[in-house]
Amino acid sequence: MKYPQTRMRRLRGEDFVRRLVAETRLSPDDLILPLFVHCEKQSADIPQMPGARRLCADDLLRECENALRLRIPAVALFPALPAEKKDADGSEALNPEGLIPQTLAAIKKRFPQLGAVADVALDPYTSHGHDGVLNEKGEVENDKTVALLARQAVLLAQAGADIVAPSDMMDGRIGAARAALEKAGLQNAKILSYAAKYASAFYAPFRAALGSAQKGGLDKRGYQMNPANRREALAEMRMDLEEGADILMVKPAMPYLDVVRDAASNLDAPVFAYQVSGEYAMLHLLAGGDENSLRELMLESILSIKRAGARAVLTYFAPQAAPLL
Numbered sequence: 001m002k003y004p005q006t007r008m009r010r011l012r013g014e015d016f017v018r019r020l021v022a023e024t025r026l027s028p029d030d031l032i033l034p035l036f037v038h039c040e041k042q043s044a045d046i047p048q049m050p051g052a053r054r055l056c057a058d059d060l061l062r063e064c065e066n067a068l069r070l071r072i073p074a075v076a077l078f079p080a081l082p083a084e085k086k087d088a089d090g091s092e093a094l095n096p097e098g099l100i101p102q103t104l105a106a107i108k109k110r111f112p113q114l115g116a117v118a119d120v121a122l123d124p125y126t127s128h129g130h131d132g133v134l135n136e137k138g139e140v141e142n143d144k145t146v147a148l149l150a151r152q153a154v155l156l157a158q159a160g161a162d163i164v165a166p167s168d169m170m171d172g173r174i175g176a177a178r179a180a181l182e183k184a185g186l187q188n189a190k191i192l193s194y195a196a197k198y199a200s201a202f203y204a205p206f207r208a209a210l211g212s213a214q215k216g217g218l219d220k221r222g223y224q225m226n227p228a229n230r231r232e233a234l235a236e237m238r239m240d241l242e243e244g245a246d247i248l249m250v251k252p253a254m255p256y257l258d259v260v261r262d263a264a265s266n267l268d269a270p271v272f273a274y275q276v277s278g279e280y281a282m283l284h285l286l287a288g289g290d291e292n293s294l295r296e297l298m299l300e301s302i303l304s305i306k307r308a309g310a311r312a313v314l315t316y317f318a319p320q321a322a323p324l325l
């Protein structure tokens with residue numbers, strides 16, 4: 001290719017031709033909406049995440065109805081529990097009448113067509129905020145945690161979760177969850193593995209939203225991945241596929257697009273990416289309240305995640321983005 005035979009700008013001159021040669025397109029089908037639920041009578045704003053709320057039961061169903069109307073295929077649920085429901089072992093996670101099982105049942109009753117994703121992890125339920133149970137040294141105990149997570153996965157699938165999503169980063173949890181689901185007769189429960197989940201500072205607003213933040217910070221580097229590592233992510237993802245994962249997740253999204261691309265190029269399974277709370281908050285700050293900039297920022301950011309290879313994107317922007325696509 002040589003100038004002037006080739007002028008790259010020819011295909012950028014008009015809107016019609018830009019549309020025709022676009023390599024990546026967004027549609028509402030690409031989006032999953034994360035929602036926070038709590039057991040209060042009223043919804044509550046989350047100051048760190050403009051526009052997001054901890055939802056009461058009625059508002060949650062309203063959000064689900066809206067998602068369905070916008071052709072968003074699925075929602076992902078995260079519980080915010082009061083301190084008195086938390087303990088060192090996260091035992092509320094195994095309560096079949098707990099907040100998330102009840103919410104799943106309500107969603108599937110009203111909107112059976114809407115995909116429901118439920119997080120498999122103990123951190124919303126533990127008093128210390130870690131994703132597992134601790135030993136005497138204060139370390140997260142892998143195998144004990146995995147046994148609890150497998151039970152939690154079954155409980156969530158029984159309550160109506162179409163997709164269970166282990167987000168804890170214990171070793172062996174996908175295999176344990178898959179075996180437990182098969183044993184319980186839940187062959188069609190899909191596992192979305194947070195396979196490459198990094199120990200990231202971009203989760204801060206989420207932890208504030210769920211009350212899982214701790215004074216002096218919460219160090220999850222003993223189980224979540226080191227942000228320095230790229231090849232290790234492929235090893236994690238291959239293992240999870242072998243253990244029975246159906247879909248793989250990279251999280252966060254924007255600072256880890258190289259990992260998304262590696263996964264999409266090297267593996268045959270669908271790869272999703274999670275545009276996390278810190279990414280959402282960051283873009284809101286940049287827009288500074290200007291609706292137009294926010295629209296452009298959200299569409300460009302989601303598009304870039306898809307261009308990197310993500311088949312779908314979990315994003316708090318989903319309800320704002322979907323009508324623009």
Ligand code: PBG
Pocket residue numbers: 119121122123131167168202203204205206207212220275276277278
């Ligand atoms: C933990 C979990 C985290 C998020 C979802 N599930 C963060 C953490 O490790 O504390 C973060 C999502 C976000 O920041 O939007 N099970």
